[in-house]
Amino acid sequence: MATRSIVIIGGGIMGTTTAYYLSRHPKFGPHIDIHIVEACEIAAGASGKAGGFMAKNWHRAPTASLAALSFNLHEQLSNEHGGEKRWGYRKVTTLQLDVNHNSRKSKTIPGVVWVDGATHSEEIGTTSSTAQVTPDQFTKAIAELAQEAGVKITIASVDGLEFDETGIRPTTVIATDDNGQQVKLEATDVVFSAGPWTSSLAKKLLGSKAGAALDIEPSPCSTSVIFRPSIPLTPHALFTELHLRSGITTSPEFYPRPDGTLYICGDHSDPLRQRPFTQKATDATPSEFAIKNHMERLELVGSGLKDAEIVKAQACFRPESRRNRPIIGQLSTGGLEGVWIASGHSVWGICNGPGTGKVMAELLLDGEASSADIRGLKP
DSSP states (O other), rough: OOSEEEEEEOSHHHHHHHHHHHHTTTOOSSSSEEEESSSSSSTTTTHHHOEEEESSOOOOOHHHHHHHHHHHHHHHHHHHHHHHHSSOEEEEEEEEEEEETTTOOBOOOOTTOOOOOOSEEEEEEEETTTEEEOOHHHHHHHHHHHHTTTTTEEEEEEEEEEEEETTTSSEEEEETTTTTTEEEOOOOOEOOOGGGGHHHHHHHHHHHGGGGGGGGOOOOEEEEEEEEEEOOOOEEEEEEEEEEEOOOOOOOEEOOTTTTEEEEEEOOOGGGOOOOOOOSSGGGGOOHHHHHHHHHHHHHHHHGTTTOOOEEEEEEOOEETTTTOOOOOOOGGOOOOSEEEEEGGGHHHHHHHHHHHHHHHHHHSSOOSSSOOOOOOOO
């Protein structure tokens, strides 16, 4: 019989990697139940729609140790579970490009034959420091691996949390599925890893004890487009500064994937970025403005991309933190016990997901994080 039941709220990369590393921890066994409760589907939000770019050493002091750990764990996970085929893991070279639509001095870049519109280029990441995954495939694969180890996944919206007689330790998580059926899960520990919904959910369930969880907020809505060009692409991630004839400067990011598709995001000129935050991840819809802009900007980077077909257009909100760093650890406002948070990773969620899952498993089962220095990320 289980004497401990850990309920993780959120089926994105933080929730799934936490469950995965809990199920691999030396102290895991039949006496511990692990649950993921997800409102929509695994990887429904940014964990399924992000670019999947990862950098080992681009991070400020509070997250530097976590990022280095996570970058290495991505490679370990790929080696152990066939990530190159299963979720498109590969190391990449990363370039910074300037593209000036008003200049005739564009040039080709050696080894990057699909780019011919750059006026300046610089290598900012090598295969030892930058890599990529396909986030949707990665997050779902990690969830499947966790399930194989005994983790239980429930698709339902959490709407209640019961505490013991002291009011400080959780006992039951209450959720409602799409059929209106109530689900009750015994809980000795509850992990809030609900991405940009972390704050509103914590406020609803914890009230005045939500504490640091209230520092999580949703980003503007980001539209990304996956194209399939007719020409082959090389493994080069591109960060760009595009100077348009209109006078606008914008900074889209281009991530070729192993399956031959090209992911583009980062249209900060999209007026629909500031739309209202949605109740569920699946309610976010892509902006037609951003789709049109991405299509136009493809050709500015490479003339051979002009006939690329749209495979998918999508939108998501990211979990931002008012502290400008993720929040990882135990929420102890008002004496709370057994309540945890892992959220607020901004654009680095995919990059720092495995590291976060690893240290969360250590916090939950060892009482301290030993794999990375996360002292600057405490709630």
